[in-house]
Amino acid sequence: MFLKVINAEKGIIFDQEIYLVEADSLTGSFGVLEGHIPLIAPLKTNSSVRYKTQNNTEYKAISINNGILEVYFNKAKRETEVKVISS
DSSP states (O other): OEEEEEETTTEEEEEEEOSEEEEEETTEEEEEOTTOOOEEEEEOTTEEEEEEOTTOOSOEEEEESSEEEEEEEETTTTEEEEEEEEO
16 A cells, blocks of 8 residues: 655655555544545645555654545556545
């Protein structure tokens, strides 16, 4: 699974293969693993997107001011992708 974080001013700030992603939406926290159903969620203001890689036992975090998170299946690559667009 891949996580891509795009900032409106800076462009792509993160693009890496990951194992797990967690985020805080306006309605609560959630996690995403490979094979997750498609999803679009507005993210909580001044929150973070947390992720783990396959070999990492600790979470790493990316701060998000405002944004949305989208989970979709990339048919060409045959894998789940998570995209975060932030301001």
